[in-house]
Amino acid sequence: MIITRLLNNNVVITLDSNDEEIIVMGKGIGYQKSKGDTIDEEKINKVFRISNKEVSNKFQELFNKIPMEHMKLSSEIIEYAEGVLGKKLNDGIYISLSDHTYTAIKRIKNNITVKNALLWDIKRFYKDEFKIGMKALDIIEEKTKIRLPEDEAGFIALHMVNAQLNEEQPQVQGITKLIEEILTIVRINFRIELKEESVFYYRFITHLRYFAQRLFSNNTYNGDSDDELLSIIKGKYPKEAQCIDKVKLFISKKYNYELSSDEYIYLTIHIAKLLQDSKL
Incomplete structure (x- = not known):
């Protein structure tokens, strides 16, 4: 070479x-x-x-201000995350995570802590990524003898969420807020507390994450619409469909986004399974 x-x-x-x-x-x-x-x-x-030339240039600049050990540390965390998630993360994660972990360690050395206002939501909506964040704290402690607070696991989890999205500047906070808004409509409509440890809840949250990503990127799901299937679903799950009507109206007014027939069907079925799991 x-x-x-x-x-x-x-x-x-x-x-x-x-x-x-x-x-x-x-x-x-x-x-x-x-x-x-x-x-x-x-x-x-x-x-x-790193295939992206712009990311590669920024990454090279980062080497001038961050020690080699910290770059290797972030690389180890990223490799672990890709193994857990089963996918290749966007190249930008090498820059964002390296910069974040280096800064976080410097803050702790100076007795400065930063609270993560989204920590509770991150634990609920991004469980896999939060587990990666907690493992990252273990890796950092093993290499540096410094234990970062749980809030940092939440920040690292958000970096992992960002790195799975296709947008250059994904609106993670907006996505998280939209998920909570839809869940609130479901809770109020059926007057229930959802089982957050349920596999059906996990699948519903996963679907909402991708739905919210499409909404914020103006990328409506364009499958082969089936009006007959939509009619059947509404007839089979009338209570759930009424709830989705409220969701549809809400996002149309607040986000100026029109729910497609396919999205309507998927959301209705997910809610039906949630209700069955709650034995309602």
């Missing part, structure tokens, strides 16, 4: 076998080296392959 750009003594830019740019990390890998020199491959302990 030939150095194409030297970032610092521990990080260099080179090309892989397919002539694609990669960021290579290793203690002293760039020491007394220049552009065009050969890399000692035995010193490589981490390789970053």
Whole structure:
């Protein structure tokens, strides 16, 4: 491997076998080296392959202000998260998470804590991501001997949520608020408290997350509408359909978003299963 750009003594830019740019990390890998020199491959302990050029440039800038150990720490958390979620996260997570964890550790060292106003909602609506956040606190403590507060697990969870969305600047707070608003309509309509540990509740929340993402990105679900199926669903689940009518009216007025027939059907079926689980 030939150095194409030297970032610092521990990080260099080179090309892989397919002539694609990669960021290579290793203690002293760039020491007394220049552009065009050969890399000692035995010193490589981490390789970053970031396809997005803009993200790659920002990531390279980050190396100038964040120690190598913190970059490796974030990379370990991201690899763990991708294994748990079973998907590749957006490249931007390398920047946002590295910057966040580095700043969070600096704050704790200076006895500064930041409360996470969304922590309760994060625990409820993003359970998998919050578990990743808690595991991240374990990883950080193991590597740095510093234990970050639970609020930071919530912040890390939000970074994981962001990294799963396709938007460049996903409105996570808006998505979370919309989910709570729809749940409130369901609770008031049926005068019940939903079983938050139920698998049906989990599936409903998951569906609402993707629905809210579509709403905020103006991306209406355009499946093959089936008016006959919609009529059957309304006839089979009249109470649930009346509830979705309220949801439909609410989001139309507040968010200027028209619920499609397919979304109407899916939401109605999810609520029907929630009610069956609550034995109503």
